[in-house]
Amino acid sequence: MSNPDTPVSTQPPAVTAPEPETAGHFTFARIDLRGRRLTLAELKHAVPRTAATTLTTAEEAVAGIIAGVRSRGFAALAELAEKFDGVAQDHPRVPAEALAKALEGLDPTVRAALEESIARATAFASAQLPADVELPVANGAVISQRWIPVRRVGLYVPGGLAAYPSSVIMNVVPALAAGVGSVALASPPQKEFGGLPDLTVLAAAALLGIEEVYALGGAQAIAAFAYGIPAGTTARGDGAALEPVDVVTGPGNIFVATAKRLVKGVVGIDSEAGATEIAILADHTANPVFVAADLISQAEHDPNAASVLVTTSTGLADAVDRELAAQVAGTGHRERVQTALSGPQSGVVLVDDLAQGVAVCNAYAAEHLEVVTENAVDVAARITNAGAVFVGDYSPVSLGDYCAGSNHVLPTGGTAAFSSGLNVTTFLRAVQVINYDKAALRQVAGHVVALARAEGLPAHGDAVTARFA
Numbered sequence: 161m162s163n164p165d166t167p168v169s170t171q172p173p174a175v176t177a178p179e180p181e182t183a184g185h186f187t188f189a190r191i192d193l194r195g196r197r198l199t200l201a202e203l204k205h206a207v208p209r210t211a212a213t214t215l216t217t218a219e220e221a222v223a224g225i226i227a228g229v230r231s232r233g234f235a236a237l238a239e240l241a242e243k244f245d246g247v248a249q250d251h252p253r254v255p256a257e258a259l260a261k262a263l264e265g266l267d268p269t270v271r272a273a274l275e276e277s278i279a280r281a282t283a284f285a286s287a288q289l290p291a292d293v294e295l296p297v298a299n300g301a302v303i304s305q306r307w308i309p310v311r312r313v314g315l316y317v318p319g320g321l322a323a324y325p326s327s328v329i330m331n332v333v334p335a336l337a338a339g340v341g342s343v344a345l346a347s348p349p350q351k352e353f354g355g356l357p358d359l360t361v362l363a364a365a366a367l368l369g370i371e372e373v374y375a376l377g378g379a380q381a382i383a384a385f386a387y388g389i390p391a392g393t394t395a396r397g398d399g400a401a402l403e404p405v406d407v408v409t410g411p412g413n414i415f416v417a418t419a420k421r422l423v424k425g426v427v428g429i430d431s432e433a434g435a436t437e438i439a440i441l442a443d444h445t446a447n448p449v450f451v452a453a454d455l456i457s458q459a460e461h462d463p464n465a466a467s468v469l470v471t472t473s474t475g476l477a478d479a480v481d482r483e484l485a486a487q488v489a490g491t492g493h494r495e496r497v498q499t500a501l502s503g504p505q506s507g508v509v510l511v512d513d514l515a516q517g518v519a520v521c522n523a524y525a526a527e528h529l530e531v532v533t534e535n536a537v538d539v540a541a542r543i544t545n546a547g548a549v550f551v552g553d554y555s556p557v558s559l560g561d562y563c564a565g566s567n568h569v570l571p572t573g574g575t576a577a578f579s580s581g582l583n584v585t586t587f588l589r590a591v592q593v594i595n596y597d598k599a600a601l602r603q604v605a606g607h608v609v610a611l612a613r614a615e616g617l618p619a620h621g622d623a624v625t626a627r628f629a
Contacts, residue, residue, distance in 0.1 A: 188507060189508070207520060244348075246351045249349065252346075277329050281333040301597070307591075310406040310407050312342035317410060318412045319347050319350065325363065328365050331569065342372075342403075342405075345373045346381040379415045386423040387404060406427060411433040413434060413462060417432040435461070436462060438457075440468070441521050442469065456487055457556070459501050459506070460491065463500050467500060484501065514533060518543065521546070522577075526576065527547040527548075528548055609625060
């Protein structure tokens with residue numbers, strides 16, 4: 161497809177399902193875009209997505225949660241912890257001794273894996289630090305830009321269907337590399353751990369030196385970060401339970417992502433990192449065993465997870481169907497995976513050639529995009545919209561989830577078209593400094609006066625000429 165923005169037809173794409181005997185007990189749908197040249201808008205409409213009704217329902221529910229936390233503080237949080245987590249709380253702060261005990265009891269092999277992940281993530285985050293700029297634009301006229309860390313951040317680590325100590329690393333490491341001085345972390349309380357977050361999550365926080373950890377989950381945790389928990393509102397009646405933050409980061413489900421969208425402006429956010437997505441751009445050279453395994457690996461996160469294969473090869477699509485049926489039958493979270501693969505957010509997109517495949521992938525703007533084709537490096541270079549791009553057979557998404565050194569907190573739902581994955585600059589602000597002396601100001605005074613008059617703002621010009629009266 162030479163020009164994906166040239167419309168040929170506005171008919172909806174054909175959607176078919178594989179034969180039941182190859183699909184097992186779930187339907188991995190097919191969307192056939194072959195022979196069609198669609199506009200960008202039509203491509204965005206054609207690719208698999210979560211149902212709009214799901215997004216609307218989430219926004220309504222989350223708005224109510226945020227309003228409750230904002231107006232009633234800890235009382236609302238305690239009710240939500242009991243309702244969603246089955247946990248009674250008198251204070252959300254995790255005691256220091258619980259953090260120390262979790263680290264002490266950490267499995268040595270898990271600790272070694274976390275330490276390796278931390279080392280690689282720290283090296284990459286440190287390399288991302290931007291340099292300050294100072295530019296003399298004329299004699300006596302210097303402008304500069306300084307990068308300054310935000311004062312305080314709130315880092316969210318999801319829980320529930322799985323434990324995510326890796327997300328502790330992905331949140332904390334770039335914040336520390338940026339020089340943030342005040343770091344708070346929240347993760348859902350777990351009934352099996354006496355109301356504490358998952359113990360491996362606590363151990364990872366302790367390993368990184370994070371002392372301020374809260375047993376708070378979901379949209380309510382995001383609201384607590386944004387608005388704080390006022391002093392005296394907990395059952396203990398002591399000081400402020402949680403000071404508001406300036407930036408909130410971290411992945412989560414659709415409710416967490418929606419909460420971040422709704423508090424944006426009150427606080428900064430990294431991106432809308434909601435239910436996970438994987439897209440795989442593959443041709444006839446791809447290994448169907450690997451492709452199926454990678455689709456399943458992300459589907460096991462969440463019933464709303466998206467697994468999408470974009471391919472030029474019907475032979476590969478058929479082989480992947482067979483592999484999915486075989487591999488899903490033996491996977492540890494079979495029902496969850498089947499639900500995710502059967503949802504409207506998942507399926508195969510058939511394309512004429514890799515040019516059309518690249519256009520589809522850029523329209524989809526996946527959180528994770530694997531490129532498994534001939535000349536994969538060159539094809540990957542043509543991808544402009546993705547949270548992270550994984551190139552070739554031996555760069556699976558699960559590598560990035562844990563130990564690549566890259567960050568796994570990435571934009572979802574098409575937001576990778578305009579936002580970035582979590583990185584050091586998420587926690588930095590660029591402040592510009594202007595320093596002109598009298599002679600330098602005189603040199604441009606006439607230009608300032610002319611532009612001020614052209615805009616109908618004469619006092620702007622007067623503020624300059626007053627200095628030379």
